[in-house]
Amino acid sequence: MKALIISDSHGLTEELLTIKERHKNEVDFMLHCGDSELPATSSEMSEFSAVRGNCDFDSRYPEDMVVLLNGANVFLTHGHLYNVKMTLMNLSYRAQEAGANVVCFGHSHIAGAELIGEILFINPGSIRLPRMRKEKTYVILEIVDKKAKVIFYSSDGIVIEELKTTATLQLKHNRE
Template sequence: MKALIVSDSHGLTMELQILKDRHQHEVDIMLHCGDSELAITSKEMSGFSGVRGNCDYDSNYPNDMPIPFGGKQILLTHGHLYNVKMTLMNLRYRAEEVGANIVCFGHSHIADAELIDNILFINPGSIRLPKMRKERTYAILEIINNEAIVTYYDLDGNSVDQLTLRTSL
């Protein structure tokens, strides 16, 4: 199974449509980790499961969303309510509460994936305002049996190989 993961698009519309057009037929689910700054009913957000970030004013977005995926459980959240710019500990506790093996979050605009205490944390970075890298990034998570492969791409669809993570779940 494959998931497209994007975050912190901050009002971009054409770019979200490009990602949908590029990947919608190869992924099983499309996730937006918040700060789209778009209405949940917008054309650009159709097809995405999305959550509310600190810059989202549409209260129809949930703060968190548990999603079953490939025999695993994803916790989709923005991260601002868990202080992710300082620590992932609060987010780890929330993942444990909902039984999540994978957490997809944004807020910091820093692309990274790491396994902590058998929980895979994925931040796709930002397709508008990246931090710590020049590339505007998003990620694709693939689950094959008990292996997770997180591949990052720039907005043009080129893989950012330095960020790729393969790990057992």
């Protein structure tokens, strides 16, 4: 299964629609980590499971959520409530409480993916105002069995090879 992950689009509309159209037949989920600055009911945000960022004023967005992606619990948040510009510790504690295997967040606009302990942290960067890179970025996350593959794309759809990340997830099967 694959998920498109985007964050910090800060009012962009055409770019969101272009990226959605580019990958609509390739992904099973579309996740937005906040700061879209668009109403939850807008056509640009349709198809996205989205959370509220510090620049979002539509109260219909939740602060965070957990989605199930091919056996992995994916915790989605913007990051401002967890002080992610300073440390990932608070977010890590919250992810552990939520039973997350993967955490998707934004806020810092810094693209990156890293396995910390047993949790894969993904920040797709920003398609509006990237920091620490010139490329405006988003991510496709693929989870097959327990293998996670994170591929970063520039906003024009070109793979950014040096940011590719793979990780083995420690998935726990639910007892029914």
